[in-house]
Amino acid sequence: MPKLIRLYITQxxxxxxxxxxxxxxxxxxxxxxxxxxxxxxxxxxxAVLVLWVSNGVVFGGVQFAISVMRMKDDDDDEPRGGPxxxxxxxxxxxIPVRIAAKAGRGQRR
Numbered sequence: 478m479p480k481l482i483r484l485y486i487t488q489x490x491x492x493x494x495x496x497x498x499x500x501x502x503x504x505x506x507x508x509x510x511x512x513x514x515x516x517x518x519x520x521x522x523x524a525v526l527v528l529w530v531s532n533g534v535v536f537g538g539v540q541f542a543i544s545v546m547r548m549k550d551d552d553d554d555e556p557r558g559g560p561x562x563x564x565x566x567x568x569x570x571x572i573p574v575r576i577a578a579k580a581g582r583g584q585r586r
Contacts, residue, residue: 484541484544484545485541488537488540488541488544489533489537489540489541490537491537491540492533492534492535492536492537492538492539492540492541493529493533493536493537495536495540496529496532496533496535496536496537497529497533499532499536500525500528500529500532503528504525
């Protein structure tokens, strides 16, 4: 299995585990009376499943993004962009151009 796919699967699993802890804490602390709503409804299990899966997708994506952004590339240490020499411009060849502009809204005339 390629390393990137393995990295994605492990980070998604960590994200789903974190989402499980998050949903469990939401239920345990009874945020927005969620525990009562889940236990007194015939579709409570489905609501918890949807909440866990949707948070798992978000947390898994965030975990993967953080792990990718923390990867270090050793090629970024060297300077790039060439030498820093000033550019000399021949101003005798420049021609001034006048542009007539209409005064717009909020501008002076």
